[in-house]
Amino acid sequence: MSPKEIVSSYKEFEDLLIKATNTANEGITISSMDQIDRPLVFVNEGFERLTGYSKDDVIGKNCRFLQGEETDQTTVDILRRAIKKGEQATVELLNYKKDGTAFWNRLSITPLKDKNGVTTHYVGVQSDITELRETQKNLKSANKELALFQDKINFELEEARRVQNFILPSILPSTNKLSFASVFEPMDQIGGDFYDILEIEKGIFGVLIADVTGHGIQAALLTFMTSFAFKNIALQTSSTAKVVTETNEKLYNKMPRGSFITMFYAVYDSNTQLLKYTQAGHPEGYVIRANTREVIPLTSLSPLVGAFSKETVSYSESIVKLETGDKVLLYTDAILEVWDSEDVMMKREEFTTFLIKNSKLPIDELLKDIKLFCLKFSGQSSFNDDFTMVGFEVLS
Numbered sequence: 001m002s003p004k005e006i007v008s009s010y011k012e013f014e015d016l017l018i019k020a021t022n023t024a025n026e027g028i029t030i031s032s033m034d035q036i037d038r039p040l041v042f043v044n045e046g047f048e049r050l051t052g053y054s055k056d057d058v059i060g061k062n063c064r065f066l067q068g069e070e071t072d073q074t075t076v077d078i079l080r081r082a083i084k085k086g087e088q089a090t091v092e093l094l095n096y097k098k099d100g101t102a103f104w105n106r107l108s109i110t111p112l113k114d115k116n117g118v119t120t121h122y123v124g125v126q127s128d129i130t131e132l133r134e135t136q137k138n139l140k141s142a143n144k145e146l147a148l149f150q151d152k153i154n155f156e157l158e159e160a161r162r163v164q165n166f167i168l169p170s171i172l173p174s175t176n177k178l179s180f181a182s183v184f185e186p187m188d189q190i191g192g193d194f195y196d197i198l199e200i201e202k203g204i205f206g207v208l209i210a211d212v213t214g215h216g217i218q219a220a221l222l223t224f225m226t227s228f229a230f231k232n233i234a235l236q237t238s239s240t241a242k243v244v245t246e247t248n249e250k251l252y253n254k255m256p257r258g259s260f261i262t263m264f265y266a267v268y269d270s271n272t273q274l275l276k277y278t279q280a281g282h283p284e285g286y287v288i289r290a291n292t293r294e295v296i297p298l299t300s301l302s303p304l305v306g307a308f309s310k311e312t313v314s315y316s317e318s319i320v321k322l323e324t325g326d327k328v329l330l331y332t333d334a335i336l337e338v339w340d341s342e343d344v345m346m347k348r349e350e351f352t353t354f355l356i357k358n359s360k361l362p363i364d365e366l367l368k369d370i371k372l373f374c375l376k377f378s379g380q381s382s383f384n385d386d387f388t389m390v391g392f393e394v395l396s
Contacts, residue, residue, distance in 0.1 A: 027051065027126035029063060030112075033083075033119050037062045041121070050128055052098035063124070066095040068102065079109060086111045086119040092129065104133040167227040169197050173205060177270040177396050180207075181364035183371055185387040192219035192261075193332045193386035194227060198234060203270040206234045206243075209330040209390050210263045210305075211282065218256065226251060226261050226306075240265045240278040241317035244305060248280075248313065251306035260307040264330050266298075273322045273394065278315050280305050283336060286352070287320065288327040288366075290359040295352040296320070298328075326394045327363050329355070334385040335370070341379045350377075363393035 021028050027047030031038050039060045048054055051066065058065070067076065075093040082089035090108040097103060106129045112121040172180040180197055192212030200206050208230060212222040229250040234243045244265055251261070262282035268275045277285065281304035287296040302315040322328070338346045354373055358366055367389050375381065 022046070025127075027124075029124040029126070031063065031122045031124065033111075033121055038083075038122075047126065050097075050103075050126060051095075052101075057098070066105070068094070068096040070094050070102065071096075079107070082109065083111075083119075083122060086113070092133070103128050104130045167194055167196070167224055169195075173197055173199055175203070175270065175395075177203070177394070178205065178268070179363055179393045179395055180390070181367050181392070182390040183367045183388065185371070185383060192223055193334075193388040194223045195330075195388060195390040196227060196231065196234075197390065198231065200235060200238055200267065204238055205268050205270070205392075206238075206240075207266045207268065207328070207330065207390060207392065208234070208263065209282070209332060209388065210261055211332045211386075211388075212261050213259050218259075222255060222259060222261070225254070230265075234265075238267050238269070238276070239317065240267050240276050241302075241315045244278045244280050244302065244315045245310065248305045248308070248315070249310050252309055255306045261305040262333075263305050264298075266328065266330065268322070268328070268392070270394075275320050275322050275328065276317055277320075278302055278317050280315060283331060283333055285331075286329045286355065287322065288329060288355050288359045289323065290325050290327070291323065293356050293359060295355050295359075322394050324394050324396055327359070327366065327391060328393075329366075329370075329389065329391040331389045332386060334383055334387045335374060335389065337385070338374045338378050338383075340377055346374070346377055363391050367391060 022045040024044060024046045027050040028042075028044040029040055029047055030042040032041045040058050040063055041060075043053075043055055043058055053065075071094050075091050078091055079089055088108070088110045090106070092104060092106050094102055095105040106127045108125045110123045110125075111119040112123060114120050168184060169182075172182065174180070182195060182197075184193070184195070186193070193210070194212075195209045196206075197208075198206050210223075210226060210230075212219050212226060226247070230243065230247050233246045233250070237243060244263055247263070260281070263280040264277065264282040264285055265280070266275055266277035266285065275287075275298075277298055277300060279285070279298065279300040280302045285298035287298060288294075289296060298318070298320065300316045300318045303313045336346060336348060336351060340346075354370070355366075358369055361369065370389060371387065374383070374387070
């Protein structure tokens with residue numbers, strides 16, 4: 001190739017390179033490091049579009065003209081140190097267009113060195129990230145508001161936990177004829193399980209276990225409302241059907257749409273050893289009879305509470321005679337809705353077999369062992385729902 005052809009080829013390549021550079025959206029500049037004040041010797045069309053400055057405006061000038069009153073000099077110092085050491089650097093700084101409009105510039109500078117390793121030029125690539133910075137600012141503000149909202153929710157959840165704990169019996173009754181026990185393991189969120197034990201008359205005790213739909217603050221408030229309505233009625237009668245019926249009437253049309261309660265309410269007369277009970281949409285209870293190694297289901301198959309008007313539902317009451325040594329177990333659905341590591345749910349027969357095997361344990365030990373049995377079955381250290389049990393043992 002002749003010298004003339006080489007020059008022509010180089011000129012074509014240079015024109016192609018400049019054409020390619022001008023198609024870039026980013027601003028591209030080249031500054032000379034071997035001239036006084038390190039002036040710009042090249043800017044592409046992307047730089048002109050980005051800043052509003054033309055080539056004639058800026059060639060031969062140091063690019064500090066993009067800086068302004070609010071440009072962070074600490075960031076500028078990072079660039080100066082990189083240039084002094086001949087290193088690459090990327091920063092984000094506030095620059096100004098020709099018309100005075102501020103914009104956030106992500107500037108990346110890269111040294112060009114000769115064969116001796118001396119930096120002769122710096123290439124700068126500039127991108128307008130104003131929209132991105134505004135998005136980040138808004139996101140930061142939103143995260144701050146979200147954190148404040150989360151703090152508020154956590155406070156309200158803690159207050160809801162206090163409400164939930166308030167309605168649970170602080171001390172269980174104790175007589176020479178009966179021994180009561182309970183286990184209450186709430187999940188991390190506020191749930192709707194609760195129970196109550198009250199003495200209606202001397203030797204006559206009402207035992208309630210209930211589950212309000214949902215979790216969180218609404219569930220806690222519904223448990224409080226349900227407990228209040230129940231207790232006012234239960235202290236006036238020993239009829240379980242009447243208590244559940246009137247509780248339903250108190251709650252119907254006062255609960256959020258779609259909400260309901262399951263209940264199992266039993267009244268035991270230690271003088272006659274008769275147990276009356278109403279099962280309202282709740283899992284069946286059990287009488288565990290150690291003497292004959294039996295587990296007797298307690299069912300009355302009544303509807304949910306709070307979901308239907310008194311004209312459309314009725315609640316039945318069943319009676320069973322207990323014996324000395326019998327244990328009564330009431331629980332919420334988490335007991336039987338336990339899944340193992342292979343997603344197989346515990347069978348009712350497995351649960352009742354466990355109860356028979358451990359039927360001679362005192363009621364408090366039995367409840368603790370039921371909890372351990374369910375955790376072992378699931379292979380977990382905690383439950384995915386509120387885990388609640390209440391029971392009593394007939395001592396004489």
